[in-house]
Amino acid sequence: MQTLLRSRLSFLVVRAAKPSLRSLITRTPLPQRRTYAKKAQSTSTLQPGSQQPLTKATDIAEHDKCQEKMKNHDCADAAARASGRVTPALLANVRVQGQKLEQVATVGVRDGSMLVVTVFEEDNLKHVEAAIYDAKIPSITPQRQDTRTLRIPVPKPTLDAKSSVVTAAGKKAEEARVQCRKLHQTSVKKGKYEKRSVELEVFQDLLDKYVSEIDKILVDMKKMLGVLR
Numbered sequence: 001m002q003t004l005l006r007s008r009l010s011f012l013v014v015r016a017a018k019p020s021l022r023s024l025i026t027r028t029p030l031p032q033r034r035t036y037a038k039k040a041q042s043t044s045t046l047q048p049g050s051q052q053p054l055t056k057a058t059d060i061a062e063h064d065k066c067q068e069k070m071k072n073h074d075c076a077d078a079a080a081r082a083s084g085r086v087t088p089a090l091l092a093n094v095r096v097q098g099q100k101l102e103q104v105a106t107v108g109v110r111d112g113s114m115l116v117v118t119v120f121e122e123d124n125l126k127h128v129e130a131a132i133y134d135a136k137i138p139s140i141t142p143q144r145q146d147t148r149t150l151r152i153p154v155p156k157p158t159l160d161a162k163s164s165v166v167t168a169a170g171k172k173a174e175e176a177r178v179q180c181r182k183l184h185q186t187s188v189k190k191g192k193y194e195k196r197s198v199e200l201e202v203f204q205d206l207l208d209k210y211v212s213e214i215d216k217i218l219v220d221m222k223k224m225l226g227v228l229r
Helices: 002-017 021-027 057-070 076-083 122-134 159-191 198-225
Strands: 105-110 114-119 149-153
Touching: 057 159, 057 198, 114 122, 122 149, 159 198
Parallel strands: none
Antiparallel strands: 105 114, 114 149
């Protein structure tokens, strides 16, 4: 009898020690799937809505038109004269009946001290000659070589000539600034842009760009010539 009780008790102890299948399912943690964080997108190239570029075709066209007119300021020829180098840029300010000189003639350099202007048509020679005089470029006097060619000796600039060039360049620079501001105002009025709009910012940036360019040309010229006034 005691032996039977012992075996029965041992069976119950062993059974109690073995975990049930349900307990194994509930207790055993399921393997977790590994997840990876998404790579953050760089915001260095993003712009807020108020700083997006122009999108309307009319605004873009007006911007391009305004820029084309602003960059045609005539300060480069003054810088070329001040440098003392003989280059076709010395005649960049010449207009022949409303056209640029290169549209009616070629301009070359001979012997490093003379400009040679050759017109495409003989009838234009007198108009080109008159246009060069009208440009009032210091120390520039055209001389006829033949029916299609003008020679222009370019003397080396003296100290007085350098000062004269800087003075003339200062006046021309101010005229160019005023012209750029007028172009800016015309474009802004035409677009009827709201205050603090992206369009106003873009056109203001355009104005600032070319005014700064004009200022830099004048400053660099004075440094090159040693003229501080």
